[in-house]
Amino acid sequence: MPRVRTDDKRQRILDAAVRVFARKGYFASRVSDVAKAAGIADGTIYLYFKNKDDVLVSLFDGIMSEHVEAGRREVERIEGAPAQLLAVAEHHLRLLGGNRELAVVFQVELRQSTKFMARFTATWLQDYFDLLQTIIQAGQREGTIRRELRRKLASHAFFGILDEMVTTWVLSPQEYDLAQLAEAAVDLFLNGAAATKSGAAPASSRGGT
Amino acid sequence: MPRVRTDDKRQRILDAAVRVFARKGYFASRVSDVAKAAGIADGTIYLYFKNKDDVLVSLFDGIMSEHVEAGRREVERIEGAPAQLLAVAEHHLRLLGGNRELAVVFQVELRQSTKFMARFTATWLQDYFDLLQTIIQAGQREGTIRRELRRKLASHAFFGILDEMVTTWVLSPQEYDLAQLAEAAVDLFLNGAAATKSGAAPASSRGGT
Amino acid sequence: MPRVRTDDKRQRILDAAVRVFARKGYFASRVSDVAKAAGIADGTIYLYFKNKDDVLVSLFDGIMSEHVEAGRREVERIEGAPAQLLAVAEHHLRLLGGNRELAVVFQVELRQSTKFMARFTATWLQDYFDLLQTIIQAGQREGTIRRELRRKLASHAFFGILDEMVTTWVLSPQEYDLAQLAEAAVDLFLNGAAATKSGAAPASSRGGT
Amino acid sequence: MPRVRTDDKRQRILDAAVRVFARKGYFASRVSDVAKAAGIADGTIYLYFKNKDDVLVSLFDGIMSEHVEAGRREVERIEGAPAQLLAVAEHHLRLLGGNRELAVVFQVELRQSTKFMARFTATWLQDYFDLLQTIIQAGQREGTIRRELRRKLASHAFFGILDEMVTTWVLSPQEYDLAQLAEAAVDLFLNGAAATKSGAAPASSRGGT
DNA sequence: AATGAATGAGAGTTCATTCAT
DNA sequence: AATGAATGAACTCTCATTCAT
Numbered sequence: 001m002p003r004v005r006t007d008d009k010r011q012r013i014l015d016a017a018v019r020v021f022a023r024k025g026y027f028a029s030r031v032s033d034v035a036k037a038a039g040i041a042d043g044t045i046y047l048y049f050k051n052k053d054d055v056l057v058s059l060f061d062g063i064m065s066e067h068v069e070a071g072r073r074e075v076e077r078i079e080g081a082p083a084q085l086l087a088v089a090e091h092h093l094r095l096l097g098g099n100r101e102l103a104v105v106f107q108v109e110l111r112q113s114t115k116f117m118a119r120f121t122a123t124w125l126q127d128y129f130d131l132l133q134t135i136i137q138a139g140q141r142e143g144t145i146r147r148e149l150r151r152k153l154a155s156h157a158f159f160g161i162l163d164e165m166v167t168t169w170v171l172s173p174q175e176y177d178l179a180q181l182a183e184a185a186v187d188l189f190l191n192g193a194a195a196t197k198s199g200a201a202p203a204s205s206r207g208g209t
Numbered sequence: 210m211p212r213v214r215t216d217d218k219r220q221r222i223l224d225a226a227v228r229v230f231a232r233k234g235y236f237a238s239r240v241s242d243v244a245k246a247a248g249i250a251d252g253t254i255y256l257y258f259k260n261k262d263d264v265l266v267s268l269f270d271g272i273m274s275e276h277v278e279a280g281r282r283e284v285e286r287i288e289g290a291p292a293q294l295l296a297v298a299e300h301h302l303r304l305l306g307g308n309r310e311l312a313v314v315f316q317v318e319l320r321q322s323t324k325f326m327a328r329f330t331a332t333w334l335q336d337y338f339d340l341l342q343t344i345i346q347a348g349q350r351e352g353t354i355r356r357e358l359r360r361k362l363a364s365h366a367f368f369g370i371l372d373e374m375v376t377t378w379v380l381s382p383q384e385y386d387l388a389q390l391a392e393a394a395v396d397l398f399l400n401g402a403a404a405t406k407s408g409a410a411p412a413s414s415r416g417g418t
Numbered sequence: 419m420p421r422v423r424t425d426d427k428r429q430r431i432l433d434a435a436v437r438v439f440a441r442k443g444y445f446a447s448r449v450s451d452v453a454k455a456a457g458i459a460d461g462t463i464y465l466y467f468k469n470k471d472d473v474l475v476s477l478f479d480g481i482m483s484e485h486v487e488a489g490r491r492e493v494e495r496i497e498g499a500p501a502q503l504l505a506v507a508e509h510h511l512r513l514l515g516g517n518r519e520l521a522v523v524f525q526v527e528l529r530q531s532t533k534f535m536a537r538f539t540a541t542w543l544q545d546y547f548d549l550l551q552t553i554i555q556a557g558q559r560e561g562t563i564r565r566e567l568r569r570k571l572a573s574h575a576f577f578g579i580l581d582e583m584v585t586t587w588v589l590s591p592q593e594y595d596l597a598q599l600a601e602a603a604v605d606l607f608l609n610g611a612a613a614t615k616s617g618a619a620p621a622s623s624r625g626g627t
Numbered sequence: 628m629p630r631v632r633t634d635d636k637r638q639r640i641l642d643a644a645v646r647v648f649a650r651k652g653y654f655a656s657r658v659s660d661v662a663k664a665a666g667i668a669d670g671t672i673y674l675y676f677k678n679k680d681d682v683l684v685s686l687f688d689g690i691m692s693e694h695v696e697a698g699r700r701e702v703e704r705i706e707g708a709p710a711q712l713l714a715v716a717e718h719h720l721r722l723l724g725g726n727r728e729l730a731v732v733f734q735v736e737l738r739q740s741t742k743f744m745a746r747f748t749a750t751w752l753q754d755y756f757d758l759l760q761t762i763i764q765a766g767q768r769e770g771t772i773r774r775e776l777r778r779k780l781a782s783h784a785f786f787g788i789l790d791e792m793v794t795t796w797v798l799s800p801q802e803y804d805l806a807q808l809a810e811a812a813v814d815l816f817l818n819g820a821a822a823t824k825s826g827a828a829p830a831s832s833r834g835g836t
Numbered sequence: 837a838a839t840g841a842a843t844g845a846g847a848g849t850t851c852a853t854t855c856a857t
Numbered sequence: 858a859a860t861g862a863a864t865g866a867a868c869t870c871t872c873a874t875t876c877a878t
Contacts (some may be wrong), residue, residue, distance in 0.1 A: 448850090
């Protein structure tokens with residue numbers, strides 16, 4: 001029992017942090033706010049995290065490692081780049097669309113600080129891009145994605161579409177289902193990247209129409 | 210004459226604040242950073258502003274009062290809701306699109322804190338919505354906007370379209386001209402609100418499809 | 419039997435404390451440092467000591483009680499104040515000269531804080547002075563020590579000579595044998611306190627000879 | 628007036644720090660203790676010093692730079708290594724012998740921590756040794772100090788004699804005049820370093836032999 | 837009106853101590 | 858008896874704000 005508690009409590013702190021950070025912003029949140037929200041003493045946080053920054057960073061790390069890992073499992077389970085991209089998109093949008101507070105922290109707090117963003121980009125985001133590039137490369141081999149496409153650019157574009165959808169959803173007062181946009185995201189991406197071109201130019205529809 | 214010098218310095222502080230806040234974020238910025246950027250002593254800021262919060266709030270107040278006032282003048286000058294909305298949209302997008310740092314503060318910093326958001330929403334945003342509702346109401350009278358439309362909802366939708374465009378532009382690494390999207394914004398709004406229905410369902414057009 | 423194990427652990431903690439305190443200083447040492455050095459859990463220390471201060475104080479108490487007790491036994495066993503003083507000096511110098519870390523704690527850490535010094539002076543040091551005064555009084559009776567000498571002053575002087583020898587040794591980078599200075603210390607003391615005066619100038623003999 | 632205050636206040640903080648550190652030890656002293664003793668607010672200390680450590684270090688720096696500088700001036704003013712060494716010794720012993728609290732901090736607190744000692748040794752102590760070595764070298768040229776003597780070793784020995792005298796004085800309950808030991812110190816040093824060995828007549832060495 | 841030295845409340849963090857196991 | 862996770866008081870340091878000049 002005393003050993004099991006550990007992971008439990010770490011998670012309780014992270015859950016509390018998401019709630020507090022989403023509500024007041026990272027800077028305005030005090031460590032004691034998080035502690036109170038987690039129902040523990042201030043000092044206890046420092047048994048599980050190096051400092052306040054580490055709480056935020058660990059939050060990202062945990063979510064991202066889980067997300068990237070889930071993505072990798074899907075890729076092995078599913079055949080074909082389009083279906084794989086759909087799985088990734090659904091996971092991405094369901095993850096954040098299922099927890100508005102988490103999404104707020106990811107889309108708003110994370111971007112706030114060069115410090116966090118740099119650390120985040122250097123680690124998990126890179127892993128995510130690697131996963132996407134693996135899928136795209138396979139798609140190029142199997143003929144579902146244009147061969148001449150630069151993989152790095154394409155992976156960023158795909159991420160950008162998803163990311164923007166989440167940001168829009170976060171900042172929007174409307175309560176629509178984010179996960180349902182997964183198909184639209186993949187469609188948008190493939191309508192510019194699929195080996196067989198359609199006539200539609202999806203890029204122009206976004207950000208302005 | 211002493212009034213002019215005074216307002217001059219007040220403005221210099223606000224300009225400095227926009228730069229500093231945009232770069233480091235409101236919380237991470239120290240009052241002394243703003244003072245240094247404005248080329249004045251720390252204490253001088255308190256001759257023009259009640260406190261640090263007041264600097265940020267005054268910033269929003271200044272921009273918004275000017276913006277809303279300009280909008281009102283346009284409404285009197287221009288005939289027809291569609292043209293009026295276009296004027297408002299152009300002004301909105303030109304204002305923020307012409308000063309990325311100001312846009313960062315408006316789109317990111319302002320949203321950070323419930324405290325600021327609440328105050329902002331209660332005052333200038335309400336004035337802005339009132340202006341939009343006046344236009345919409347006139348449009349309903351003149352027959353260019355659907356009569357059964359709830360005005361409050363419609364004004365928020367119009368603001369939302371513009372706001373999301375700005376946020377996207379702020380967060381985007383691309384350097385496109387924001388003001389040029391004004392027509393698209395009005396078109397999007399009217400394609401769902403115009404008295405003569407088109408086949409498009411606005412909800413589906415948004416979010417990426 | 420359970421008492422033996424108990425005392426065993428108490429001693430292990432004290433030994434660990436000497437090492438840790440000597441290396442990092444009392445204030446910079448954490449209780450957990452001592453616990454780790456003793457190979458036990460943090461909380462276990464509190465089964466044997468009231469608090470951190472008590473560890474340091476008990477350390478002094480243990481050493482001093484043993485030292486004073488040994489001194490008393492010598493006094494009963496040996497005849498004549500000069501020989502008794504020599505025995506005490508040898509014990510004092512061998513005790514600390516045989517354990518540099520212990521000496522560091524005694525000479526440096528103990529002096530650090532008025533709090534410790536006061537407690538120490540009030541108890542064991544007083545016992546030590548009492549022992550010395552008993553010897554001196556006997557010496558005065560037997561005619562080996564000057565009768566008009568104020569006993570309190572003399573006991574402090576004797577202690578001072580030894581103490582300073584230890585401090586010098588602790589702070590010195592040289593690795594000489596401290597116990598060998600016992601004779602010199604007694605000689606120095608008696609050369610100023612002996613009933614029959616010699617012509618030696620004590621000042622020149624000091625500093626180690 | 629507002630400008631002059633600056634150095635004044637810095638000095639007041641240092642003076643207060645000497646008193647507080649000498650009484651309670653560096654670690655046990657709180658920044659607020661120093662502030663209170665200096666009659667200022669806690670935060671004010673940080674206008675003059677980087678942090679608590681910096682107060683202690685600055686204290687050493689100030690005293691030592693003054694001391695070394697004074698030593699250099701004496702060396703230029705006085706002829707002959709023996710007289711120069713005497714001047715340095717007198718200055719050293721008068722400086723610390725004139726302020727017991729300062730001496731406590733120098734002899735006890737400074738030694739406590741490798742951190743401080745290392746910084747101190749690397750800067751001012753090195754300057755002090757350089758000064759001593761310059762004197763010794765000149766003495767070797769003029770024939771008052773043995774030519775084959777290693778200068779580094781000799782400078783350390785001289786410093787060691789003075790330093791130990793101060794430590795003894797600090798730890799001693801007696802209230803003797805420390806500065807009066809300067810002659811004895813130089814005599815002790817030259818009785819092992821002088822080119823022509825005398826029979827230890829301190830008075831004669833004074834003249835420059 | 838302007839300054840900037842001074843303030844002190846409050847932040848993050850440490851660590852001696854407790855207590856359920 | 859022993860543990861070590863949890864506690865929270867107390868520390869150092871920051872920085873928004875004040876006010877004598």
